[in-house]
Amino acid sequence: MVSSLHVVCPHCTAVNRIPEERLTAGPKCGKCGRLLFAGKPIDLSQANFQKHLQKNEIPFLVDFWAPWCGPCKMMGPAFAEAATQLEPRLRLGKVNTEVEQNLGAELNIRSIPTMVLFLNGVEKARQSGAMNSAGIIQWVQGHLR
Template identity: 60%
Template sequence: MNDSLHLVCPHCHAVNRVPAARLAERPNCGQCHQPLFTGQPVELTAAHFAQHITRSDIPVLVDFWAPWCGPCRMMAPHFAQAAKLLEPHVRLAKVNTEEEQALSAQYHIRSIPTLALFKGGGEVARQAGAMGAADIVRWVQAQR
């Protein structure tokens, strides 16, 4: 059984191998020495989206949002709170659909906010609409 996980650094986007038993020890990136988990969602752009989705051995929950969207702005603090509750077992990330229109089109985002859960490089679940932190955590745990 493989007891190490590949984790993508939220700062420099390097792939790190971390023993699963060390996840709770707040590991740092081997390249930039920043924490691999910050308790905050990672802002992703097209340049690093695939790296985080395909190279991470933990699920990645992506919030597709836009700055002009009222429900998106309302959900943002709840999504950040969910990051504190779900890390280090799930990485939370945000994609600004205004700035990353190609990603939005690629994943057929029709309404925002939309949460998409990725595992092993593929989307496994999707939920549209604003949610509170407890609902986000419950929804993600139901998918695992």
């Protein structure tokens, strides 16, 4: 029996069912036809956050940041680099807490940058403070063992 996973399209938010062995084969969205994984974090908003959280059956790593935050600016490229190595086994997203203040408040984000790792819609781990890409990858892999 082939095991499949639900993956939310980063472009149109359609939920796609992908055979697990095809995750690394460049799967495309059945609705919009675009790649489900582009090797970069997606921008998250109040409108699409819950769908990605609840419907993705792959781990979901979110960076909460703000444009005025120096450490956030330093970590941004590292988070993007980590996405190139962690996708498609993980969905990575970014929440601008300046724009999405309610989302930050709902999740009790008290300092930025803060990364939150979700598994099956539930918070698995949280880390505040800037990290380099190797540190991000190591932190994620440590929590998914």
